Amino acid sequence: xxxxxxxxxxxxxxxxxxxxxxxxxxxxxxxxxxxxxxxxxxxxxxxxxxxxxxxxxxxxxxxxxxxxxxxxxxxxxxxxxxxxxxxxxxxxxxxxxxxxxxxxxxxxxxxxxxxxxxxxxxxxxxxxxxxxxxxxxxxxxxxxxxxxxxxxxxxxxxxxxxxxxxxxxxxxxxxxxxxxxxxxxxxxxxxxxxxxxxxxxxxxxxxxxxxxxxxxxxxxxxxxxxxxxxxxxxxxxxxxxxxxxxxxxxxxxxxxxxxxxxxxxxxxxx
Amino acid sequence: xxxxxxxxxxxxxxxxxxxxxxxxxxxxxxxxxxxxxxxxxxxxxxxxxxxxxxxxxxxxxxxxxxxxxxxxxxxxxxxxxxxxxxxxxxxxxxxxxxxxxxxxxxxxxxxxxxxxxxxxxxxxxxxxxxxxxxxxxxxxxxxxxxxxxxxxxxxxxxxxxxxxxxxxxxxxxxxxxxxxxxxxxxxxxxxxxxxxxxxxxxxxxxxxxxxxxxxxxxxxxxxxxxxxxxxxxxxxxxxxxxxxxxxxxxxxxxxxxxxxxxxxxxxx
Amino acid sequence: xxxxxxxxxxxxxxxxxxxxxxxxxxxxxxxxxxxxxxxxxxxxxxxxxxxxxxxxxxxxxxxxxxxxxxxxxxxxxxxxxxxxxxxxxxxxxxxxxxxxxxxxxxxxxxxxxxxxxxxxxxxxxxxxxxxxxxxxxxxxxxxxxxxxxxxxxxxxxxxxxxxxxxxxxxxxxxxxxxxxxxxxxxxxxxxxxxxxxxxxxxxxxxxxxxxxxxxxxxxxxxxxxxxxxxxxxxxxxxxxxxxxxxxxxxxxxxxxxxxxxxxxxxxxxxxxxxxxxxxxxxxxxxxxxxxxxxxxxxxxxxxxxxxxxxxxxxxxxxxxxxxxxxxxxxxxxxxxxxxxxxxx
Numbered sequence: 001x002x003x004x005x006x007x008x009x010x011x012x013x014x015x016x017x018x019x020x021x022x023x024x025x026x027x028x029x030x031x032x033x034x035x036x037x038x039x040x041x042x043x044x045x046x047x048x049x050x051x052x053x054x055x056x057x058x059x060x061x062x063x064x065x066x067x068x069x070x071x072x073x074x075x076x077x078x079x080x081x082x083x084x085x086x087x088x089x090x091x092x093x094x095x096x097x098x099x100x101x102x103x104x105x106x107x108x109x110x111x112x113x114x115x116x117x118x119x120x121x122x123x124x125x126x127x128x129x130x131x132x133x134x135x136x137x138x139x140x141x142x143x144x145x146x147x148x149x150x151x152x153x154x155x156x157x158x159x160x161x162x163x164x165x166x167x168x169x170x171x172x173x174x175x176x177x178x179x180x181x182x183x184x185x186x187x188x189x190x191x192x193x194x195x196x197x198x199x200x201x202x203x204x205x206x207x208x209x210x211x212x213x214x215x216x217x218x219x220x221x222x223x224x225x226x227x228x229x230x231x232x233x234x235x236x237x238x239x240x241x242x243x244x245x246x247x248x249x250x251x252x253x254x255x256x257x258x259x260x261x262x263x264x265x266x267x268x269x270x
Numbered sequence: 271x272x273x274x275x276x277x278x279x280x281x282x283x284x285x286x287x288x289x290x291x292x293x294x295x296x297x298x299x300x301x302x303x304x305x306x307x308x309x310x311x312x313x314x315x316x317x318x319x320x321x322x323x324x325x326x327x328x329x330x331x332x333x334x335x336x337x338x339x340x341x342x343x344x345x346x347x348x349x350x351x352x353x354x355x356x357x358x359x360x361x362x363x364x365x366x367x368x369x370x371x372x373x374x375x376x377x378x379x380x381x382x383x384x385x386x387x388x389x390x391x392x393x394x395x396x397x398x399x400x401x402x403x404x405x406x407x408x409x410x411x412x413x414x415x416x417x418x419x420x421x422x423x424x425x426x427x428x429x430x431x432x433x434x435x436x437x438x439x440x441x442x443x444x445x446x447x448x449x450x451x452x453x454x455x456x457x458x459x460x461x462x463x464x465x466x467x468x469x470x471x472x473x474x475x476x477x478x479x480x481x482x483x484x485x486x487x488x489x490x491x492x493x494x495x496x497x498x499x500x501x502x503x504x505x506x507x508x509x510x511x512x513x514x515x516x517x518x519x520x521x522x523x524x525x526x527x528x529x530x531x532x533x534x535x536x537x538x
Numbered sequence: 539x540x541x542x543x544x545x546x547x548x549x550x551x552x553x554x555x556x557x558x559x560x561x562x563x564x565x566x567x568x569x570x571x572x573x574x575x576x577x578x579x580x581x582x583x584x585x586x587x588x589x590x591x592x593x594x595x596x597x598x599x600x601x602x603x604x605x606x607x608x609x610x611x612x613x614x615x616x617x618x619x620x621x622x623x624x625x626x627x628x629x630x631x632x633x634x635x636x637x638x639x640x641x642x643x644x645x646x647x648x649x650x651x652x653x654x655x656x657x658x659x660x661x662x663x664x665x666x667x668x669x670x671x672x673x674x675x676x677x678x679x680x681x682x683x684x685x686x687x688x689x690x691x692x693x694x695x696x697x698x699x700x701x702x703x704x705x706x707x708x709x710x711x712x713x714x715x716x717x718x719x720x721x722x723x724x725x726x727x728x729x730x731x732x733x734x735x736x737x738x739x740x741x742x743x744x745x746x747x748x749x750x751x752x753x754x755x756x757x758x759x760x761x762x763x764x765x766x767x768x769x770x771x772x773x774x775x776x777x778x779x780x781x782x783x784x785x786x787x788x789x790x791x792x793x794x795x796x797x798x799x800x801x802x803x804x805x806x807x808x809x810x811x812x813x814x815x816x817x818x819x820x821x822x823x824x825x826x827x828x829x830x831x832x833x834x835x836x837x838x839x840x841x842x843x844x845x846x847x848x849x850x851x852x853x854x855x856x857x858x859x860x861x862x863x864x865x866x867x868x869x870x871x872x873x874x875x876x877x878x879x880x881x882x
Contacts, residue, residue, distance in 0.1 A: 003340075003347050004444070011344035014337060014415070015354060018361045021372025021412065024382060028375055036375055038382045082280035085273040097277070100284045106466070107291075108473025108517050110490035111510035114497065115290030118297060118507070138287050141280065162629035164616045165594055166643035166694065176642075180633045199365035202475050202490075206497070216365045223367070223480055227374055235368040243360045255355045262424040 022239050029232035036227055047233035057218065057234060063129060064198055064215040071136040072144075072194035078137070079144035079189055080182075083152050098149075102142045112139075113206035120207060127209020135207055136197045143196050144189035146261040147253075151185025152178075184253040188261075191249045195242060294514075298507040306508045316492070316509075320516060323489040326403060326478075327471040327520060330410040334467050335460055337411070338418035342459075343452075345419070346426040362416030370480045373409045374400065377481070401483035409477040414470055418463035425459025426452070458535070461528040465521045472517045489513045545607050545620070546572035546697035546730035548593065553602035555588055562588040564754035565602070570732070570747075572607075572697070575724050577741035578734045580751035581777070586734050587626075589751070590700050593732065594623050607697065622696035622729075624704045628687040630675045636686050637662070637671035643694045661693040664723070681712050688723070698730045705740070717744055738778050742766065750774050766805075772879050775803045780837075782806065782849050785881060791844050792820050794873050803877040806837070809851035810870045811861070818870025824849070826865050836861070840869055 003011075024038045029047055031040035051057050082101065086094045104112065116135045117126060125131030155178060163173035201216040208217050215238065222231050249255065298306065310316050345351050345358070361369065376382045377399040384396040399405050433455065437447035475490035482488065487495075489509060496506040548570040555563040563585045570576050578586040591597040593604065595616035604611055611619055631639050637658050644654045662671055665685035675683065684704060691699055701720075705713045721744055724731045735741050741748045742762040750757040750765065750773070758770040769775035775783055782804040786796055796802050810818055824842035835854045838861065842849055851869055853861070861867055 003344050007340040007343055010337060010340040011354075014341045015357050018412070018416070019357055021369055021376055022361055022364060024375050025368065025372045035380075037380070037385075038375060078279040078283060081276040081278075085276035085280075089273065097280075100287075101280060103284075104287050106469055107287075108469055108490075108510075108513050110473040110475050110493050111294060111513050112287075112290060112473075113475075114493060114506055114510045115294040116286075117497075118293035118503075119286075119289050134286065138283050138290075141283050145280075156627065156629060158625045158627055158629040159631060161596060161616070162623070162625060162631070163642070164596075165621065165623045166690070167617045167646040169615075169617055172646060176646075177631060177633075195363045199363065199368075201365060201367045202473075205475070205494070216367045219365075219371070220367045220476060220480070223371055223374070227371065227378075231371060232375075235365075235371055238368050239364050242364045246356060246360045246363060250352070250356065255352055255359060258355075258359060258420055259424040259427060262420050 025232050026236040026239060029229055029236040031229045031232075034228060036229055036232060047229040048237075050230045051233050051237070054230075057215075057230075060213055060215045060218040061234075063132075063212055067129060067133050067136055067214065068194045068198035070133055071140050071197040072190045075137055075141045075144040075193045076148070076186060076189045079141055079148050080186065082145060083148045086149075087152055098145075101145050104138055105142045109202040113203040116203065117206045126207060127212060129212050132204055132207050132212065132214065135203055136200060139200060139203060140193040140196045144193040147188035147192060147257055148182065148185045150257070150260050151182050151188075155181045184257070188249060188253045188257045191245055191252075195245055199238070199242065294507050294510055297504055298511045302504040302508050306504060307512075310505070310508055310512065316512075319487050319489055319492050320512065322403070322486065323472055323513075324516060324520065326406060326410070326488060327468050330407055330414065330471040331464050331467045333407070333411045334415045334418040335464055338415050338463065339422055339460065341415075342419045342422035342426055345423050358416050358419055361412075362420075366413055366476050367480075369413055370409050370477045373405065373412065373481060377405050377408070400481060401485070403482065403486055405481040406478050406486070406488070409481040410471050410474060413474075413477055414467045417466050417470070421463030421466065422456060422459040425456045425462075429455050454531075455535070457531050458528060461524050461531065465524050465528075468520045468524070469517050472520060473513060489516065546728075547605075547607050548698055548730065548732075549603075549605040549608075550589075550593075551603045551605075553589070553592060553599045553604060555585075555592060555597060555600050561754045563592065563599070566751075566754075566756045567602075568749060568756065568759055570730060572730055573728045575721070575731045575744060575746045576733065577745035577748045578732060578751060579738060579741040579748050579777070580736065580757075582736055584751040585754035586749075586751050587702060588754075590623075590702055590732065590734050593698070594621055594700055595619050620697045622691035622694060622699040624687045624691050624699070624701045626702045626704065626706065628683055628704065630683060630686055630690070632675050634675070635671065636667065636673050636675070636678070639675065639686055640671075640690045640693050642690065657693055661689040664692070665689045665719075680708050681716065684708070684716060688720075692723070692727060692729070695727075696729065698732065701731065701733045703734050703736070706735075706737075713740075720744065742778070750777065752777075768877050769803060769879055772801060772881075775801075775877065775879050780806050780850055782809070782847075783879075784847070788845070788847055792822060794820065796878055799881050800878040801881050802873065803879055804871050804873075805876075806850040806852040808871055808875055809849065811838070811851055811853045811867050815868045815870030819872050819874075821868060821870040823866060823868050826861060826863050826867055829861060829863050838867075840867060842869060 028036050028038045028040055030043045030045070031037060032042040032044035032046055082097070086097055116138070120126040120131040120134070123131070125134065159177050159181070160173045163177045164170075168176060199216055201220055204214050205217050205220060208214065213221075215234065219231055219234060341358070345354055348354060374381070378384070379396040379398070379400065381400070383399070387393045388396065429452070433451055434447055437451040442450065473490050474488065475494050478488040479491045479494070482491070489512065493506050493509045493513065496502050496509060548568070550566055550568045553563055553566045554561065566589060578589065580586045588597060592599050595611070595614060598612070606620065631642065634642065640658045640661050641654050644657060658671065662668060665688050667682060667685050667689065670678070670682065675686070678686065687704065705716055708716065717740060720731070733741070733744060742765070745762065747759060747761055748765055749759045752773045758765060758774045765774060765778050769778065772783060775781045784802050784804070786798075789796060789802060794802065815821055822842045822845070824840035826838055827841050827848055828839040830837045835852050838851045838853060839848045840851060849869060
């Protein structure tokens with residue numbers, strides 16, 4: 001059944017408007033002048049070079065990348081452990097555990113930021129990369145957990161039994177059957193977690209310090225003063241990085257995982 | 271035993287989250303005490319901020335639902351869904367700060383919209399959009415609509431298409447079938463998406479700060495400046511608790527609706 | 539894990555398994571000889587699959603013992619029992635090719651590569667899948683998947699192979715063909731096969747002996763002929779084939795008096811119609827209520843004069859004899875050829 005004209009019009013409008021601001025940002029980043037504008041009055045790589053020449057920007061990029069990488073790997077491992085632990089657990093426990101795991105998703109980030117800041121100060125970790133990483137682990141783990149839990153639920157339990165009856169002990173069955181079949185879920189978890197961590201700003205802005213700040217928070221700080229093309233250049237890099245990762249995800253796993261994951265989130269115990 | 275060991279790291283993260291929530295309650299309720307709340311709730315500025323936060327969140331959510339539903343419907347039916355999905359998901363995953371920046375470029379006095387409108391001779395002097403609640407709402411809708419689209423899309427894709435065909439074969443027009451079959455069955459997705467957007471819009475900081483400016487504050491921005499400009503931690507935590515209460519109050523009716531819907535769908 | 543000619547004897551003694559209040563398997567004792575083809579038959583939920591999983595080692599029995607070639611296997615995990623299993627959904631590994639699926643078990647056992655390759659080739663040709671070794675599982679048809687699952691289990695030469703309704707997803711024609719192939723395969727390998735099914739025709743046509751289950755209990759364990767001709771209970775008589783089952787009250791108008799506490803089981807094909815019925819010891823006219831044409835013969839339902847319960851009869855020449863619904867016909871049978879089962 002085809003959709004009506006009005007539906008298609010709204011859809012088309014949104015499909016243009018959703019990427020539009022990003023296209024504008026990328027376009028204005030090539031301006032040769034110091035004022036932002038679109039379309040840019042000319043073409044130059046000037047602001048990209050400026051980014052590469054500014055140690056503060058590069059440092060912030062490095063911090064962001066490092067934290068994102070660490071939280072991608074760690075949250076994926078944590079989520080994998082939890083998903084395996086909950087597989088076949090009594091439904092009631094599982095429901096409670098998943099509610100707890102997914103809770104940060106449903107908690108206003110402004111409140112979460114200040115709550116995290118409270119105990120990071122007590123632990124002497126505010127303004128450090130460790131503190132930001134700890135916060136990102138809490139924030140990103142639901143994003144890592146859901147794709148893994150979805151993939152795990154999609155694996156037929158009789159496959160592990162088949163491995164067992166063919167002579168595999170539990171460890172071999174996991175390594176040779178379950179793990180390879182979980183690969184798409186694990187890839188999605190890592191990419192998802194990496195992107196969320198790399199882009200996070202609302203919570204992180206409470207936790208950064210004078211020495212350690214992330215790229216999105218630096219962009220925010222700069223925008224508070226002035227919006228100049230160097231911000232556009234850096235933003236463009238972020239946009240292309242994210243788009244690249246989304247395409248990678250599409251290629252490795254398929255974007256359907258985002259929708260399946262949503263389903264899992266709405267009925268955690270199912 | 272094995273299970274516990276596997277779950278332990280996740281337990282640690284859950285504990286970290288719980289600690290944040292408890293810390294919030296402790297420092298505002300016990301350390302700050304009732305006087306703090308009395309102080310906040312009699313402050314006309316705070317009351318206005320609360321009111322603004324509530325209505326901006328509600329309007330944002332409404333717009334996300336009204337605009338997001340047709341897009342989700344289109345995606346659910348489109349044979350080239352994956353291609354369009356890239357256009358929804360990529361912007362969704364780009365940092366909020368970058369997307370908000372894009373709207374600054376578009377909406378500013380010397381921004382793309384004003385420049386083009388003036389260039390075409392439609393207006394003489396720039397219309398003021400940036401630093402108004404309108405700009406904040408535009409920005410928030412852009413930031414949060416993908417959540418809504420994905421939520422609705424997932425419940426649409428879960429539906430058995432034959433139900434719709436059954437609706438048609440029983441004599442329903444396209445509109446009747448949509449109203450009486452498709453829409454009711456996708457309501458869990460709509461309410462789920464609305465809860466999510468309400469919560470996030472109420473707690474937004476970056477978009478209201480950059481697009482709304484300092485005058486029209488929302489609760490999130492108020493909390494942020496309380497900490498980083500006034501350095502009053504207790505007061506900020508009390509506001510965070512107010513934010514929590516506000517969010518719960520906003521979402522509660524949706525949750526009730528959702529429970530009733532689910533009850534009906536599962537009983538039927 | 540080597541199989542000698544004599545391996546594959548399976549003895550179950552009073553095996554029971556409950557889930558909560560439900561007794562899934564209730565005191566089942568069976569003695570299965572090496573090299574037999576056994577079918578476990580029963581409606582869904584009768585406990586046959588649970589029993590199969592107990593034999594495989596995925597479930598443990600609450601009570602009773604299980605001996606494989608005289609050895610108690612109670613504490614032996616599935617991966618160390620000398621038992622193969624073909625799953626109902628086949629459970630082929632989707633991330634591996636056909637050859638990799640078949641090689642899986644041998645690789646776990648650390649067999650040398652050359653031997654694995656040779657055995658895989660042998661298994662592939664045994665199940666007539668030549669040339670498909672490199673295929674992915676998703677690229678196979680239903681029947682081909684079936685054969686891969688069989689090859690994967692048989693290549694390890696288990697002393698007992700369990701098959702959990704492996705043909706239930708296939709269409710009728712392919713099913714018949716694979717039934718034949720399975721039978722041939724079982725004869726040529728000499729492996730003990732235990733085949734779970736709810737299809738009585740499948741069980742009767744394939745197995746040397748059939749175990750019939752109902753609500754967790756073993757109703758009868760016998761050859762197909764005995765099962766059909768001499769059912770041990772009303773359940774078996776009804777579940778295996780069609781039957782007219784009558785108690786003393788229902789038989790009195792026909793002048794038959796079965797021994798107290800028993801029911802008479804008259805198979806529809808033992809009921810003659812028309813002129814053929816004239817020689818039968820028991821005869822009664824009736825009205826034809828329904829007539830279904832099923833190819834080689836017709837299935838009739840008759841209401842006999844003076845009797846409430848309609849009778850079933852199978853008649854090869856019904857159509858030629860001009861029988862039609864609403865018409866009259868004479869039905870006759872010989873009670874001496876009928877079986878009797880306990881009434882309770």
